[in-house]
Amino acid sequence: MQNHLFEGNRAGMAQDILPRVLHRCPHVVRHGFLGETFASGLREHIIAHETECHTGMIGNAPDGRLSTDIRNSRMCTSLGEFGAVLADRLLAFLPELMVEMGLSPFSPKLLDLVAVIYGEGGHYQKHVDVFHGKHRPDQPRRVTCLYYFSQTPHRYTGGALRLFSLSQEETVDVEPESDMLVVFPSWLPHQVLPVGLPSGEFADSRFAVTALFG
Numbered sequence: 001m002q003n004h005l006f007e008g009n010r011a012g013m014a015q016d017i018l019p020r021v022l023h024r025c026p027h028v029v030r031h032g033f034l035g036e037t038f039a040s041g042l043r044e045h046i047i048a049h050e051t052e053c054h055t056g057m058i059g060n061a062p063d064g065r066l067s068t069d070i071r072n073s074r075m076c077t078s079l080g081e082f083g084a085v086l087a088d089r090l091l092a093f094l095p096e097l098m099v100e101m102g103l104s105p106f107s108p109k110l111l112d113l114v115a116v117i118y119g120e121g122g123h124y125q126k127h128v129d130v131f132h133g134k135h136r137p138d139q140p141r142r143v144t145c146l147y148y149f150s151q152t153p154h155r156y157t158g159g160a161l162r163l164f165s166l167s168q169e170e171t172v173d174v175e176p177e178s179d180m181l182v183v184f185p186s187w188l189p190h191q192v193l194p195v196g197l198p199s200g201e202f203a204d205s206r207f208a209v210t211a212l213f214g
């Protein structure tokens with residue numbers, strides 16, 4: 001009898017909860033997250049540190065060879081005071097953002113924070129952020145926060161963030177704006193659509209900070 005009840009509940013859950021998880025792209029968008037002064041200050045900071053922005057590659061070949069096939073972007077970890085301010089604000093906001101996405105709140109810990117710059121030919125193929133690679137298997141990522149800080153209207157082409165539901169049937173395209181925050185669970189598949197940079201100017205690139213919490 002108990003088994004029947006359990007089976008019944010499980011079937012109910014599958015009908016009720018699974019489709020909502022499978023076909024949803026849980027995410028939160030906040031326009032004007034830290035103010036234009038912060039966004040333009042961070043932009044000027046990164047432009048001044050252009051020489052410290054290195055091409056970020058991913059080892060996808062069996063021999064661990066790095067390539068720009070999966071991801072073509074430059075990364076900068078020298079965010080100065082901007083990084084600390086952003087991390088603090090995100091830590092303060094995350095509990096309410098989790099509730100807004102319908103996900104369980106947790107005590108977030110900052111795992112990674114990096115500025116990512118996409119110029120001509122920049123892109124990031126569909127991926128999830130959950131795995132931290134073989135170096136830190138003990139710290140799975142739970143939430144991805146993206147803070148965009150290219151000037152609006154932007155001078156690059158393309159570059160939308162595409163979110164996919166787990167079923168792959170639903171997609172949401174988010175057009176980055178200056179001082180905009182986007183948050184989603186790190187298990188959600190997502191992609192950066194190809195970027196063009198007609199001016200060729202580093203200052204006109206697609207700028208974002210990726211902050212990962214676990």
Ligand SMILES: O=C(O)CCC(=O)C(=O)O
Nearest residue numbers: 124129146161192208210
């Ligand atoms: O910049 C974006 O819109 C997404 C970047 C991303 O997926 C990542 O850094 O893991």
Ligand SMILES: [Fe+2]
Nearest residue numbers: 127128129190
């Ligand atoms: Fe990602």
